[in-house]
Amino acid sequence: EAGVAQSPRYKIIEKRQSVAFWCNPISGHATLYWYQQILGQGPKLLIQFQNNGVVDDSQLPKDRFSAERLKGVDSTLKIQPAKLEDSAVYLCASSLGSGQGGMKTQYFGPGTRLLVL
Amino acid sequence: TQLLEQSPQFLSIQEGENLTVYCNSSSVFSSLQWYRQEPGEGPVLLVTVVTGGEVKKLKRLTFQFGDARKDSSLHITAAQPGDTGLYLCAGGRPDNYQLIWGAGTKLIIKP
Numbered sequence: 001e002a003g004v005a006q007s008p009r010y011k012i013i014e015k016r017q018s019v020a021f022w023c024n025p026i027s028g029h030a031t032l033y034w035y036q037q038i039l040g041q042g043p044k045l046l047i048q049f050q051n052n053g054v055v056d057d058s059q060l061p062k063d064r065f066s067a068e069r070l071k072g073v074d075s076t077l078k079i080q081p082a083k084l085e086d087s088a089v090y091l092c093a094s095s096l097g098s099g100q101g102g103m104k105t106q107y108f109g110p111g112t113r114l115l116v117l
Numbered sequence: 118t119q120l121l122e123q124s125p126q127f128l129s130i131q132e133g134e135n136l137t138v139y140c141n142s143s144s145v146f147s148s149l150q151w152y153r154q155e156p157g158e159g160p161v162l163l164v165t166v167v168t169g170g171e172v173k174k175l176k177r178l179t180f181q182f183g184d185a186r187k188d189s190s191l192h193i194t195a196a197q198p199g200d201t202g203l204y205l206c207a208g209g210r211p212d213n214y215q216l217i218w219g220a221g222t223k224l225i226i227k228p
Contacts, residue, residue, distance in 0.1 A: 004159070042121075042205055042218035043160070056215070091159050106216075108159025 002026065004109035006092050012115045018080040021112045025073070025094030031055075033106060034067055034077050035091040043091055049075065082116045089113050120144075121208055121219035129225040133195055138204055138222040141188045146208035149182050149189045150216070154203040196226045 005024040013019050025032050030051050035043035046065065047057040052072040060067070064083070069075040079086055089111040095104040124139045140149065148167045152160035164173050166182035166189065173180045177200075179192040193200055203223050207216040 040220065042207075042220045044218070045215065093159070105162050105165070108161070110158050 004092055004094055004107055006090075006109035006112055008112055009110065010113045010115075012117065013082055014117050015084055016081040018078065019082055019114065020076050020078045021090050021092075021114075023075045023077070023092030023109060025075075025092070026107055029094035029096055029107070030072075031095045031097055031104070032069055032075050033091075033093040033095075034075070035093065037089045037091055037111070039088070046077070079114075082114075084116050087114055087116045121206055121217050123204075123206060123219035123222050125222060126220070127223045127225075129227065130196060132197055132226055132228050135192070135194050136196055136224070137190055137192045138224070139188065139190050140206035140208075140219055142208060142217075143187065144208070144217075145186050145211065146217070147186070147211040148209035149186070150207045150209070151180055151189070151191055152205040152207065154205060154221070155201075160203075160205055196224075198226045198228050200224060201226050 004026055007022050011019055032049045034046045036046050037043045046060045047067045048055045049069045052069050065079055067077045091108050091111045093106040093108045095106045097104050121140055121142050130136055148165055150165045151163045153163055154160040164175055164180045166173055166180055169184045169186045171182045177194045181190050203221045205221045206219045209216055
């Protein structure tokens with residue numbers, strides 16, 4: 001079974017530029033998550049999709065971040081314009097369902113490392 | 118705000134030693150998951166514990182969920198260099214689907 005795919009693996013941009021990340025979840029997984037992981041910290045949920053609908057985007061900085069999952073399969077996360085503090089690893093994860101109380105196993109991709117100069 | 122505190126933040130020991138890392142909160146969780154994250158990779162789930170007092174073993178790793186479901190520990194016996202990584206705990210909130218993540222314990226096992 002193929003895992004969660006993410007691209008690019010690395011990205012270096014200057015502040016105020018735009019960047020987009022792509023994620024292809026495990027086939028059949030209805031739930032897709034985007035996390036931001038800053039060095040030395042645990043993952044922070046940015047947005048969660050159930051199929052192509054948004055379940056939770058309460059921690060997404062909507063003035064600069066956007067995400068979509070148009071056909072309920074792959075997803076893109078965009079930052080426009082980027083700030084220095086956006087330097088982090090952006091992780092995509094998927095699960096069969098959202099579950100209650102975190103019971104569903106989340107499978108993570110390798111992440112995209114973003115450096116904003 | 119629910120927080121999960123992990124300790125120690127960093128641990129470097131010799132191969133063959135035993136170690137315990139902790140995950141503590143003042144809040145009750147419906148479940149507690151432990152992940153290991155290696156450099157350049159995403160976290161990988163090791164175990165999920167759901168019952169207060171539950172103990173699960175995965176080869177040389179022993180996971181325990183506190184009786185009150187507010188804390189958990191991970192004990193590694195005879196650590197090996199392959200155990201090196203960032204160990205993250207994540208608690209499932211009883212009222213919804215969200216996971217609350219700790220900041221992790223960075224573990225280095227020296228040959």
